[in-house]
Amino acid sequence: MTTPKALRMPPLTQTAEGRERRVGVEIEFSGLTIAETADLVRGVLFGEEGGELFHPGRYEIALRGDPAGDWAVELDFAFLKSMGRRERVEDDFGGAVEGFAEDLLRMIAERIVPVEVVSPPLPMSRLGECNALIERLRAAGARGTADDPTYAFGMQLNPEVPATDVDTLRQYLQAFLCLEDWLRERVAMDLTRRLTFFADPFPKGYVRTTVAPGYLPARAGLIDDYLHANPTRNRALDLLPLFAHLDPERVRARVKDERIKPRPTFHYRLPNSEIDRPDWDLGVPWDDWLVVERLAADPVRLERLCATYNAYLNDPLGRLTGDWKQECQQWLSENSLL
Template sequence: MTTPDTAFPLPPWRTNAKGNLRRVGVELEMNGLDIDRLAAVAANFLECKVEPSSRYERTLRGDPAGDWVVELDFRLLKNMGREQRMEEDLGDEIKSSAEDLLKWVADSLVPLELVSPPLPMDRLGEVNKLIVELREAGAKGTTDRVANAFGMQFNPEMPDTEAETICAYLKAFMCLYDWLNARANINMTRKLTSYVDPFPAVYVRQVINPAYRPNLPTLISDYLRDNPTRNRALDMLPLFKHLDPHRVAAHTGDKLIKSRPTLHYRLPDCRIDQPGWGMHLAWNDWLEVEYLAADAPRLEACCRAYSEHLERGVGRLLSRWAEETRRHWLRKAE
């Protein structure tokens, strides 16, 4: 185990329901390297062994936290790459040509994705060091080309799955969203893809009402009514599928929703080719959500202030909530 990086302080809720240090899964989208080069650089740093899973997937084995995965983030190609083909079969030749064409398009538009296992929070410094290795090897991120709508996503494990705790995270995230969005300075191409949409205003107003204290079935049903999509800056569907798969399935048929006891934070760009960029930048902003969620009196006061801001109508255009957040609702004024 490496020494914890001071760039990655721990949140106030540090342990999960079993009393172990909470974990975080990390997903980095990039191009500039082919799949084997990306896998080799990551495996060398992590002291893992590369095993091909398919033509478009590599598994890195040997990390005590679990397997890392390198894959082309294009579901159709991955499915085709897993199929066994017979060279003499004419149908397979046609399929191969179609696959080659898709691969040619994908090389320009579709990122490779490096996906970590759930890492103990005190290992996040290793992710930053790996980012440096990948940058030096030639990895490119969001700002390298206009078409690079690449993101960095991370999945903080929940400290528990009580409705009160989940609701506190939602309230805190909604209150801080404008500030987080301004800080992230999202690439325009990613904005146009709708992968990181904000929550609908009507749902925000419902959740930040201090009187909103639903039980778990109501919390999940309310969310699904207004957000039956993965395209949210904070995607709750993996957590809700983990807790109530039948309820989620009744509202969305999206097979890409993965069941896991985590939040899924999708907002940050992946600017891996920029010197000085690393996961610590988004992580330290995310910690403001963690601290606000864990501080019930401050959270309630912030919700009331944000509710009042939203009720100003046209008048709220005269004040910027992101600025009010910066001055009043962070742990320390910037």
């Protein structure tokens, strides 16, 4: 494998324990089967002889042998995956009907449901390897969300938090809330993904409260405020996995969703998958996320932008005649955060 191009790094590259921060990457696409994709992932990571393919079910393949953990290649359809984990028995009427239903569901799903590659938590210094994989997948015929009006394919990033103290968590959340409108403009989210409410904006009432001067809750208060306003995974920055890792009972008491996987990461769900575009790779959404990282790591500038955004949100005339996305772009440029 050729040496991958290094990606730019955030100001905080280590955890509070002094370990290199990690990032999980998820990318969705069509145009390739699960088996074809797994073979390509294996070739990029290990060459043709390395790694081991394991089949948890008929619609998912795990690739073992990476010190960071297992890679997953799967059809992104939880119900069909659950069927695929059961042994097929078609020697009676009930089994035959279930087998027919599974085959019909599979044929429908393969037209509209993406294949998804899910990396293990990779050290940040290894993120460039994802670009080598994207290049190989594109060359093999992978297609992104713009290829068909029915597609709603995304790329999701799961950056590990540098620390779990309340100030760090609040600063990242505030940074994202200040930048969300600007990020949405940058991403130009696919229409189908917007219509399916894949990553809804944070409610402006919650944003106004959270970026207000003097918002300094304890960690339990930060989590409670979030859960009260956002009891859903469908946010551009989904903090439920992080909060479920930090305080599982508090999250379970408010949100009943088995899809929430506790982990010490931010779950950035906004970017489209544009894998078929020759000029697109992980660096495009990653560079946008780095603006959040830089702002969160600079409390003085963050406090200034929060105050500016809070004033904008509390000025009805300014909201009617102004454009926060443009103001934010200008502010970021003037403060050397781009």
